[in-house]
Amino acid sequence: MPIPRSVRICGHPAGRRLRARDERGIGLVELLAAMTVLMIGILALFAMFESGIRHLSRASTITTAGALADREMEGFRAIRYANIGLPDSLVLAAAAPYSSDAAYQSSSASRVDLVACGTAPCTTKVPVQTLTGADGKSYRVDTYVTWQSVGGGRSVKLVTIVVRDAADPSKVWARAASAFDRSTGE
Numbered sequence: 001m002p003i004p005r006s007v008r009i010c011g012h013p014a015g016r017r018l019r020a021r022d023e024r025g026i027g028l029v030e031l032l033a034a035m036t037v038l039m040i041g042i043l044a045l046f047a048m049f050e051s052g053i054r055h056l057s058r059a060s061t062i063t064t065a066g067a068l069a070d071r072e073m074e075g076f077r078a079i080r081y082a083n084i085g086l087p088d089s090l091v092l093a094a095a096a097p098y099s100s101d102a103a104y105q106s107s108s109a110s111r112v113d114l115v116a117c118g119t120a121p122c123t124t125k126v127p128v129q130t131l132t133g134a135d136g137k138s139y140r141v142d143t144y145v146t147w148q149s150v151g152g153g154r155s156v157k158l159v160t161i162v163v164r165d166a167a168d169p170s171k172v173w174a175r176a177a178s179a180f181d182r183s184t185g186e
Contacts, residue, residue: 064133065163065173072141072161073176075125081182084157085112086127086145094127094142097169103144103160103177110147112157130166138166139173148179156181 076084091111098104129141141163148158156179165171 060135061137062173064135064137065139066176068131068133068139068141069161069163069174069176072125072143073159073178076159076178076180081157081180084145084159084180086125086143091127097164098128098142101142101144101162103146103162112145112147140164140166140169150179150181154181 088111125143127143129143130138131141133139141161144158144160144162146158146160147155149155158177158179160175160177162172163174165173
């Protein structure tokens with residue numbers, strides 16, 4: 001029975017060198033390590049893209065909500081000062097989260113009631129409405145009209161527009177406020 005070659009050279013110094021250079025199976029370990037590193041990199045790249053898409057979608061929603069708030073505010077700027085207000089009966093009947101908003105809480109005693117305006121232009125705004133934005137999504141738009149004291153004992157009408165998510169009204173996408181002064185408006 002012949003002695004295997006590896007055993008024959010085992011005691012010889014050349015045998016140790018051969019054994020140290022034996023790299024059988026090392027390629028498979030290197031391949032597994034490279035694939036693991038590559039997979040971690042690819043997963044990080046996918047996570048980055050997903051996060052970017054989510055942020056773009058949120059930015060689009062906020063931009064659309066801001067445009068809706070601006071459009072509603074322009075509606076108030078187009079009418080006479082005396083006609084800026086909301087029907088008190090509709091304000092009191094508005095559902096939550098309208099009544100839990102800071103614009104309502106801080107001034108519930110000082111709401112501007114809409115008096116009957118016989119001449120146009122007159123506001124036809126309601127405190128809570130659902131509007132469709134340019135992106136095709138529905139938004140809940142809450143309008144607050146309150147009195148706010150300014151220097152010298154003067155009061156101005158403060159109009160606050162809050163644009164919320166129609167599905168989850170606790171999410172506020174945009175808020176715009178503007179003060180209307182009797183001395184600058186008719």
